[in-house]
Amino acid sequence: MEKKKILVIEDDKKLLNNIQKFLEEMDFIVNTASNGENGIRIVKEWKPDIIICDISIPIKDGYEVLQELSKDKQTKAIPFIFLTAKVEKEDFRKGMVLGADDYISKPFDLDDLLTSINLRLEKVNRWNTKEVVENKTTSEGPYKIEDKILINFGKKMEFCLLKELKYIKTAYPYTLLKFCSGKNALLRKSLDEWENKLPSDYFIRIHQSSIINTEYVTKIEKISKSSYLIRISDEAEPFIVSRRYSDRIKRRLP
The missing domain is CATH 2.40.50.1020 (LytTr DNA-binding domain)
Incomplete structure (x- = not known):
């Protein structure tokens, strides 16, 4: 089975290293960025399967990263998980309006992060499979009995x-x-x-x-x-x- 690619955008080096090490042990391919601008560049070049992004990062914050990626057809469907120390309802609402898939509040257990990642990837897989079924049913020629x-x-x-x-x-x-x-x-x-x-x-x-x-x-x-x-x-x-x-x-x- 092909390994999934995860991009982590986080300016806290210790936390970033811990997340990277943990996810690599879980058999993911991990890339990292310490600011929003580099994160956006890596997403467009590398096309990760999921993005984990802190809200309070330099140059462009997490909201700006999500907003820019949401405008690009090639990147808008990539699952996006926010890491945040902000717990105000307004912050949650802002992220969800922009299209965030999940919020994980700091400090957090890495197993909780893994659960969220797996749920997002499973959801994407279900939708992709559904599209395969529906496209075959609607767009291709007639079936053969051995199909x-x-x-x-x-x-x-x-x-x-x-x-x-x-x-x-x-x-x-x-x-x-x-x-x-x-x-x-x-x-x-x-x-x-x-x-x-x-x-x-x-x-x-x-x-x-x-x-x-x-x-x-x-x-x-x-x-x-x-x-x-x-x-x-x-x-x-x-x-x-x-x-x-x-x-x-x-x-x-x-």
Whole structure:
């Protein structure tokens, strides 16, 4: 796993050295600056994964550093943690308005700093993963049945084979995906979007609210001239085929 890069901007040399040593022992790559101007320069050249910055630093203070970085598209999304001896509500409000991710008041325990860092990095990772999933779902061409899709199961991300996806149901504003493993997940994608992305040789829409994988169909019951019930393996409740989609069933399934 690639090591994460952290920039620490702090003019207290003893504290700066302690933070650097601690974070390097935690397997981070650490760069340092003792004033805001150098800190900004390093951020733009080095592109750290997270920034830890004291508010009261020379040349440009922490607020000015955050404000300048927030104007740059390349740096505005980097998580930013303030170190501060200031505890007034107005100081907290000012930092949060500028976009700070966290405040840690001096003196502090290094383990608390580590916890904050890990939380910010985990949040970034979740968002990046979410973008991968959403971009693949919306911008690329149709899937193939052997493709893997990245799915968020609560706090855990997993690659899942598309062929193991049993069905998709509407759960507005999400869609519910159910896999043969028994796992399910919610994604903020419409059923229409899924219908356009899924391989039509395997997946078929049978209702305004559901798409099924025909490989898991175990039984089809005709309940009227143009209405059917479809049973999916290991699913207790049958799926209703609406009249609108009944012709598809006649053409596709025996």
